[in-house]
Amino acid sequence: VSDVRFRSDVSVELIQSVGTDLTVVQAARISTGRDSVPVDIDDWTKSMSEADGLIRFLMKNRHGTPFEHNLFTFRIEAPIFVWREFMRHRIGFSYNEESGRYKQLEPVFYVPARERNLVQQGKAGAYTFVPGNEAQYGLTQDSLRRVYEEAYTEYEFLLGKGIAKEVARMCLPVAIYSSAYVTCNARSLMSFLSLRTKHEDSKFPSFPQREIEMVAEQMEDYFVSQMPLTAAAFREYGRVSP
Amino acid sequence: VSDVRFRSDVSVELIQSVGTDLTVVQAARISTGRDSVPVDIDDWTKSMSEADGLIRFLMKNRHGTPFEHNLFTFRIEAPIFVWREFMRHRIGFSYNEESGRYKQLEPVFYVPARERNLVQQGKAGAYTFVPGNEAQYGLTQDSLRRVYEEAYTEYEFLLGKGIAKEVARMCLPVAIYSSAYVTCNARSLMSFLSLRTKHEDSKFPSFPQREIEMVAEQMEDYFVSQMPLTAAAFREYGRVSP
Amino acid sequence: VSDVRFRSDVSVELIQSVGTDLTVVQAARISTGRDSVPVDIDDWTKSMSEADGLIRFLMKNRHGTPFEHNLFTFRIEAPIFVWREFMRHRIGFSYNEESGRYKQLEPVFYVPARERNLVQQGKAGAYTFVPGNEAQYGLTQDSLRRVYEEAYTEYEFLLGKGIAKEVARMCLPVAIYSSAYVTCNARSLMSFLSLRTKHEDSKFPSFPQREIEMVAEQMEDYFVSQMPLTAAAFREYGRVSP
Amino acid sequence: VSDVRFRSDVSVELIQSVGTDLTVVQAARISTGRDSVPVDIDDWTKSMSEADGLIRFLMKNRHGTPFEHNLFTFRIEAPIFVWREFMRHRIGFSYNEESGRYKQLEPVFYVPARERNLVQQGKAGAYTFVPGNEAQYGLTQDSLRRVYEEAYTEYEFLLGKGIAKEVARMCLPVAIYSSAYVTCNARSLMSFLSLRTKHEDSKFPSFPQREIEMVAEQMEDYFVSQMPLTAAAFREYGRVSP
Numbered sequence: 011v012s013d014v015r016f017r018s019d020v021s022v023e024l025i026q027s028v029g030t031d032l033t034v035v036q037a038a039r040i041s042t043g044r045d046s047v048p049v050d051i052d053d054w055t056k057s058m059s060e061a062d063g064l065i066r067f068l069m070k071n072r073h074g075t076p077f078e079h080n081l082f083t084f085r086i087e088a089p090i091f092v093w094r095e096f097m098r099h100r101i102g103f104s105y106n107e108e109s110g111r112y113k114q115l116e117p118v119f120y121v122p123a124r125e126r127n128l129v130q131q132g133k134a135g136a137y138t139f140v141p142g143n144e145a146q147y148g149l150t151q152d153s154l155r156r157v158y159e160e161a162y163t164e165y166e167f168l169l170g171k172g173i174a175k176e177v178a179r180m181c182l183p184v185a186i187y188s189s190a191y192v193t194c195n196a197r198s199l200m201s202f203l204s205l206r207t208k209h210e211d212s213k214f215p216s217f218p219q220r221e222i223e224m225v226a227e228q229m230e231d232y233f234v235s236q237m238p239l240t241a242a243a244f245r246e247y248g249r250v251s252p
Numbered sequence: 253v254s255d256v257r258f259r260s261d262v263s264v265e266l267i268q269s270v271g272t273d274l275t276v277v278q279a280a281r282i283s284t285g286r287d288s289v290p291v292d293i294d295d296w297t298k299s300m301s302e303a304d305g306l307i308r309f310l311m312k313n314r315h316g317t318p319f320e321h322n323l324f325t326f327r328i329e330a331p332i333f334v335w336r337e338f339m340r341h342r343i344g345f346s347y348n349e350e351s352g353r354y355k356q357l358e359p360v361f362y363v364p365a366r367e368r369n370l371v372q373q374g375k376a377g378a379y380t381f382v383p384g385n386e387a388q389y390g391l392t393q394d395s396l397r398r399v400y401e402e403a404y405t406e407y408e409f410l411l412g413k414g415i416a417k418e419v420a421r422m423c424l425p426v427a428i429y430s431s432a433y434v435t436c437n438a439r440s441l442m443s444f445l446s447l448r449t450k451h452e453d454s455k456f457p458s459f460p461q462r463e464i465e466m467v468a469e470q471m472e473d474y475f476v477s478q479m480p481l482t483a484a485a486f487r488e489y490g491r492v493s494p
Numbered sequence: 495v496s497d498v499r500f501r502s503d504v505s506v507e508l509i510q511s512v513g514t515d516l517t518v519v520q521a522a523r524i525s526t527g528r529d530s531v532p533v534d535i536d537d538w539t540k541s542m543s544e545a546d547g548l549i550r551f552l553m554k555n556r557h558g559t560p561f562e563h564n565l566f567t568f569r570i571e572a573p574i575f576v577w578r579e580f581m582r583h584r585i586g587f588s589y590n591e592e593s594g595r596y597k598q599l600e601p602v603f604y605v606p607a608r609e610r611n612l613v614q615q616g617k618a619g620a621y622t623f624v625p626g627n628e629a630q631y632g633l634t635q636d637s638l639r640r641v642y643e644e645a646y647t648e649y650e651f652l653l654g655k656g657i658a659k660e661v662a663r664m665c666l667p668v669a670i671y672s673s674a675y676v677t678c679n680a681r682s683l684m685s686f687l688s689l690r691t692k693h694e695d696s697k698f699p700s701f702p703q704r705e706i707e708m709v710a711e712q713m714e715d716y717f718v719s720q721m722p723l724t725a726a727a728f729r730e731y732g733r734v735s736p
Numbered sequence: 737v738s739d740v741r742f743r744s745d746v747s748v749e750l751i752q753s754v755g756t757d758l759t760v761v762q763a764a765r766i767s768t769g770r771d772s773v774p775v776d777i778d779d780w781t782k783s784m785s786e787a788d789g790l791i792r793f794l795m796k797n798r799h800g801t802p803f804e805h806n807l808f809t810f811r812i813e814a815p816i817f818v819w820r821e822f823m824r825h826r827i828g829f830s831y832n833e834e835s836g837r838y839k840q841l842e843p844v845f846y847v848p849a850r851e852r853n854l855v856q857q858g859k860a861g862a863y864t865f866v867p868g869n870e871a872q873y874g875l876t877q878d879s880l881r882r883v884y885e886e887a888y889t890e891y892e893f894l895l896g897k898g899i900a901k902e903v904a905r906m907c908l909p910v911a912i913y914s915s916a917y918v919t920c921n922a923r924s925l926m927s928f929l930s931l932r933t934k935h936e937d938s939k940f941p942s943f944p945q946r947e948i949e950m951v952a953e954q955m956e957d958y959f960v961s962q963m964p965l966t967a968a969a970f971r972e973y974g975r976v977s978p
Binding site: 029033038042043075076080081104107108112116193195 | 751752753754755759762763764766767768769771801802804805806807809811830831832833834835838839842915916917919921
């Protein structure tokens, strides 16, 4: 019998990326026919300064297409209830995920960390969350872990009896971890970030579940590294995808 | 404490539809500027005969766009593990689903019926399935039902203790039912059917999980009713989406 | 030799539509499991009042998917330079257009009406336009008509010499009219309207070419008729597609 | 007055790309949880051999998503009548194009080369083309060049009179060149190639206009260089996009 493991985090690894702030500029400038790339360092510096202005103009006025000529591929590990929300993003997103039909899923399940708020207030669509007391934290841990362990035990029992993986997995909770490759571009990524993070400076407020926001925050870090001017403009203009 | 219920079926209800075989023809004929619609009954009969020929031509040669000017909206009830596969269909599909963040999910879970094959043979990507013996059927029923009941009990216990719905639901198995509105058009529907049904006359064989195939079969029935010539041509030319 | 004709308008005809404000509400309410449709008239009235509130909430908070379960099919006649802009709309739009490879294009060309502003001021991305004087209007008419007529004459000459339609058409100006079926849903339509109309109350200002705005205005009229609450909420919240 | 120039070619330059055959394999293997990348050279060789088998399996059985985790950005120069066909490709394609609203278009127009077939035979949807005689070639050149020159002359005349670029350009023929950045992935590229090239070994025959096929052929060369196993499998299994 496998040992069930518990995690309270998600992991996001950048597998590959291509395209920078300058690619945004190049694509945008073809509309006026000035899309050549600078070749010496002075031109480059001047170019980055102009780039900043142009990117902010594009973001502010919601000219979105220049932000599509780039790519980020992530390898992400997260519970199934996060993937359920993630895969609602259809446009500019590509997915390949671990399959419960083809392999035995590993006994790794999500439990909230102590700092994860457990109690909701307010109404659907605009919940706020507060920590909950120690008792609530304790019983949540106990309940979840108990179900996870029993479910995984039955899962392995069924597999051992020759039942197909795709049938046996029906008993597994949505907190079990799954892995996927996710590919997107800066435009679809910004759409994801605008909906899956909660920020005071968002022009349109979002109320994501904390666990998908944990994924989004790591994706945003990579975005900031790879395309700093674009990411800054995204934040400046209210976190609205152009 | 709620009574847990078990189902072995899925339900697909057609909420609305628009567009017929003749709409396909009309859209296709605009390329040659002959897209007017017949007004009297003789013209209509002649028109349907020409329609059949044109639709078969479009299907055979994979001219797909004329099949997009129509719509089907379904209300579907299926287990979450089916929805997980369903929502991988991104293009030409719209979804609104029940939310485990906003409401308490109902205690309805999927168990395989006796005729559902339980044992897989062959290798990943091309499994075949066989029934399994009585013992296997019995222990599958027992294991699944036991986990479902325990999980739902803990879920309600957590809700009763004031834990947020989005946290409490983490323990719920992927076999719990969920409902959604799904909108697609004939082209995206054919793409779905080609991948989510198993047919001897498919040019490209598919090996869907039985439960999503049960959804697909009901969708196909509505498709055949609404667009009989298109559906017939789809079948005639190897169930390849144009 | 064919007589060349000139038009200064575009035409938009609604071929079919399905889905209303109530469909938006129904789709949205499935998230809380209250998606049943009212059956008697009192319920209906109450329902429309609730519908208004819910639709405005969805629009304000940019919950977009409930606006996708509906369809509009238009038959549109417009110059090719309008189609060039139109077909940049990729998501939620389906097209079938007249083909210059399969048929002889008709000798119908666009000329600006007297009220169409002819002179641009300001810089790229935020032009404003002013009428131009009588002389400018006159020479524009003369120049455009002269080229159209000469081009169409050469086109027919080449066709008469046995040159393929797809080759002969190379000389035709982008002002020649073409027809297409266009299918979209309320969400993709609102995205189109937000970019292709210029309004003082737009949260994000757009600067469309006047001729595509003429198409957009007619599409918006149909939208207002078919989904009045949705259209009103779109306008109220700054003409931002949800 | 500008000198009008004539071209009979198209140009396709690869600006950037990321992702290889091995990325396809990695993405596909996550379904079974074996997605790690080889680190030493022996493993690499073994890996490429396995990769070939897996890629051929994916292609044959139309498992398309593993082919989406990669990107090609091209800078393409082609006549507008080619762009009109190109931009019908909506899914997995991003575009930024030169704008006739923001800049004066350059006086460069397409004329068929001597080897371009000028005369069509057969019926719509399945034309074949034959060369045409010397007289036909000569008069095509003369007619097209004459219209292009007159149209561009009027265009510059109108610009000189202060008419807005977006109005003056209405007289320009669809053979004028335009430039664009085009980004796609291997899956969307294969869909493009299957429709925009004519090959004897295509399972579903296509009849593209020669000029867009010239673009497609250059794109295919880059594809073969960047992802040789994928490109070979595409050809082996009938040039059907997976």
